[in-house]
Amino acid sequence: MPRPPPPPPTEAVTQGFFGVFRYSRRALELVWTTHRGLTIALAVLTLVAGLLPAGIAWVGAKIIDAVVAATATWTADGVLQMGDVFGWVAAEAGIVAALAFCQRGISLCQALLRAQLGQRVNMMILEKAAQLELAQFEDSEFYDKLTRARREASSRPLSLVNRTFGLAQNLISLASYGVLLVQFSPWAVLVLVVAGLPSFIAETRFAGDAFSLFRWRSPDTRMQIYLESVIAREDNVKEVKLFGLGPLLLGRYRDIFLRLYGRDRDLAIRRDGWGFLLGLIGTAALYGAYAWIALAAVTTRITLGQMTMYLMLFRQGQSAVSASLTAIGGMYEDNLYLSTLYEYLETPVPEARSGLSEGPLPGDGIRFEKVGFTYPGANRPALVDIDLHIRPGDSLALVGENGSGKTTLIKLLTRLYTPTTGRVLLDGLDLAEWDEAALRARIGVIFQDFSRYQFILGENIGVGDVRHIDDETRWRDAARKGMADALVEGLPDGYETQLGRWFADGQELSGGQWQKIALARAFMREQADILVLDEPTAAMDAAAEATIFEHFRRLTENRIAILISHRFSTVRMASQIVVIENGHIIERGTHDELMTMDGHYASLFSLQAAGYQ
Numbered sequence: 293m294p295r296p297p298p299p300p301p302t303e304a305v306t307q308g309f310f311g312v313f314r315y316s317r318r319a320l321e322l323v324w325t326t327h328r329g330l331t332i333a334l335a336v337l338t339l340v341a342g343l344l345p346a347g348i349a350w351v352g353a354k355i356i357d358a359v360v361a362a363t364a365t366w367t368a369d370g371v372l373q374m375g376d377v378f379g380w381v382a383a384e385a386g387i388v389a390a391l392a393f394c395q396r397g398i399s400l401c402q403a404l405l406r407a408q409l410g411q412r413v414n415m416m417i418l419e420k421a422a423q424l425e426l427a428q429f430e431d432s433e434f435y436d437k438l439t440r441a442r443r444e445a446s447s448r449p450l451s452l453v454n455r456t457f458g459l460a461q462n463l464i465s466l467a468s469y470g471v472l473l474v475q476f477s478p479w480a481v482l483v484l485v486v487a488g489l490p491s492f493i494a495e496t497r498f499a500g501d502a503f504s505l506f507r508w509r510s511p512d513t514r515m516q517i518y519l520e521s522v523i524a525r526e527d528n529v530k531e532v533k534l535f536g537l538g539p540l541l542l543g544r545y546r547d548i549f550l551r552l553y554g555r556d557r558d559l560a561i562r563r564d565g566w567g568f569l570l571g572l573i574g575t576a577a578l579y580g581a582y583a584w585i586a587l588a589a590v591t592t593r594i595t596l597g598q599m600t601m602y603l604m605l606f607r608q609g610q611s612a613v614s615a616s617l618t619a620i621g622g623m624y625e626d627n628l629y630l631s632t633l634y635e636y637l638e639t640p641v642p643e644a645r646s647g648l649s650e651g652p653l654p655g656d657g658i659r660f661e662k663v664g665f666t667y668p669g670a671n672r673p674a675l676v677d678i679d680l681h682i683r684p685g686d687s688l689a690l691v692g693e694n695g696s697g698k699t700t701l702i703k704l705l706t707r708l709y710t711p712t713t714g715r716v717l718l719d720g721l722d723l724a725e726w727d728e729a730a731l732r733a734r735i736g737v738i739f740q741d742f743s744r745y746q747f748i749l750g751e752n753i754g755v756g757d758v759r760h761i762d763d764e765t766r767w768r769d770a771a772r773k774g775m776a777d778a779l780v781e782g783l784p785d786g787y788e789t790q791l792g793r794w795f796a797d798g799q800e801l802s803g804g805q806w807q808k809i810a811l812a813r814a815f816m817r818e819q820a821d822i823l824v825l826d827e828p829t830a831a832m833d834a835a836a837e838a839t840i841f842e843h844f845r846r847l848t849e850n851r852i853a854i855l856i857s858h859r860f861s862t863v864r865m866a867s868q869i870v871v872i873e874n875g876h877i878i879e880r881g882t883h884d885e886l887m888t889m890d891g892h893y894a895s896l897f898s899l900q901a902a903g904y905q
């Protein structure tokens with residue numbers, strides 16, 4: 293499939309080179325607030341490690357000059373004077389040991405900070421994910437942001453700080469080399485700095501290119517992650533095997549790699565090719581300076597010791613210049629990647645308004661008033677003009693073909709989505725005005741695609757009311773109401789049984805058994821006076837479903853019970869039945885009323901009843 297060319301890197305890149313450093317301060321703050329002690333230790337060790345190399349070069353010169361002087365004394369007088377030489381050698385050994393200490397310390401601090409910071413950034417990413425709206429998870433652009441943030445951004449703040457400190461270290465080294473080298477010639481210092489610039493400019497450009505490649509490929513990366521999960525996860529393995537999907541999926545996985553690899557390879561070749569050519573400028577400068585310094589030594593303007601020192605300074609200075617420039621290029625790159633993290637973290641979330649916790653008409657129940665809803669990006673509404681009143685004590689069944697809008701209605705009722713038009717009221721108060729926690733406490737709901745947590749059985753029920761997730765008495769009570777108690781008793785570890793196959797000794801349940809657990813979950817909220825079952829019994833046989841609903845109705849007397857089911861034997865028990873077609877309510881009434889009406893409901897009922905005869 294032809295792909296569009298990479299989009300312009302990002303707003304960040306187009307803002308110019310320096311605009312892109314705007315995340316540096318935030319990264320530093322992040323590292324600082326993660327662990328102050330380690331940050332200070334890292335800073336101090338880095339600075340000391342920056343000063344020591346110049347010391348080594350200077351002492352090196354002293355050793356050579358001391359050797360030359362001692363040789364002269366020995367030749368002239370036959371006297372062996374090694375005091376100075378040994379003294380300077382010992383000094384150099386001391387400095388080298390101190391440098392090694394600093395370097396080890398730096399790497400220790402970095403390792404500890406890396407672990408803490410990785411965890412912290414991942415927590416920030418996940419905390420944000422927990423605050424976001426359902427609609428955002430259905431948006432592929434948002435998923436791209438999330439994937440990019442999770443893939444790369446967690447290691448970038450520390451990398452940025454390491455590079456910043458590394459830059460400071462190299463600049464200190466450079467300044468100290470400069471102080472020594474300027475005594476030879478100020479021009480030498482200038483040559484040193486200017487020779488590194490071309491590689492730096494090229495490197496920065498390529499960092500921008502690499503980043504735009506990274507952004508451009510995130511849909512592909514997501515597809516690869518998805519394919520990995522289809523090929524290698526137990527819940528998909530059955531179909532992959534039986535439909536023989538393995539080679540097809542692997543082929544797609546490989547094709548994505550090859551396409552991405554082609555671009556990566558081109559960039560790497562350009563990056564390294566230019567890096568080599570421009571690096572030659574540095575080499576030429578070094579050997580030019582070499583010749584110049586050697587000339588000065590031969591003409592006795594400088595001593596032999598000084599010659600070695602200047603050469604060392606020049607050589608090390610050059611690596612410090614290129615390390616500094618690479619660090620700046622790297623900081624630029626880290627900033628680009630951090631922009632994806634902050635872009636994600638700054639995704640707007642609806643403000644947590646502290647709303648009201650009761651309505652003006654307690655006992656009024658739920659009202660839908662001219663409610664319409666269109667999914668973001670959809671071109672036709674999923675619900676149109678819905679008017680509905682459900683009072684406490686009512687049981688409502690929603691009936692309709694696949695895709696008619698039943699689940700959407702429940703999503704609006706539970707405030708997972710906000711109506712596009714009209715409003716939903718609970719006890720006379722618009723759902724939008726309700727306090728989140730108060731509203732959630734009133735509603736117990738199980739969707740058809742309920743979650744199967746790879747936790748112990750008790751917790752799988754307990755998640756229905758997180759405040760009591762560990763409360764075994766509540767588990768038992770909810771299991772009894774959800775008719776899961778017999779199932780639990782049949783398991784050797786009872787409520788402690790680890791469910792699913794992901795973890796050791798996990799016990800997999802059948803579809804119907806999982807549904808019983810999910811049903812029990814709905815009963816965890818003892819305060820909930822609205823209970824919603826969105827086809828949670830589809831995997832059970834018709835008789836079991838009818839028993840469960842009858843039981844459910846008894847338990848929910850004086851509460852509101854809402855049920856979605858395709859089984860008319862269950863639906864007929866509800867006190868109010870609403871038939872939805874293409875997002876519209878087309879019929880409503882009791883079973884008998886609807887049968888008398890002899891409309892859509894009656895024909896569907898007769899059709900299903902005929903199937904059982």
Ligand SMILES: Nc1ncnc2c1ncn2[C@@H]1O[C@H](COP(=O)(O)OP(=O)(O)OP(=O)(O)O)[C@@H](O)[C@H]1O
Nearest residue numbers: 430667670674692693694695696697698699700701
């Ligand atoms: N997240 C979504 N984004 C966009 N459109 C959606 C989304 N979920 C559902 N739809 C569309 O909205 C319409 C109503 O879907 P809904 O899930 O409410 O149907 P349903 O009556 O519950 O169907 P079923 O009996 O199959 O569960 C369908 O046309 C569906 O394609």
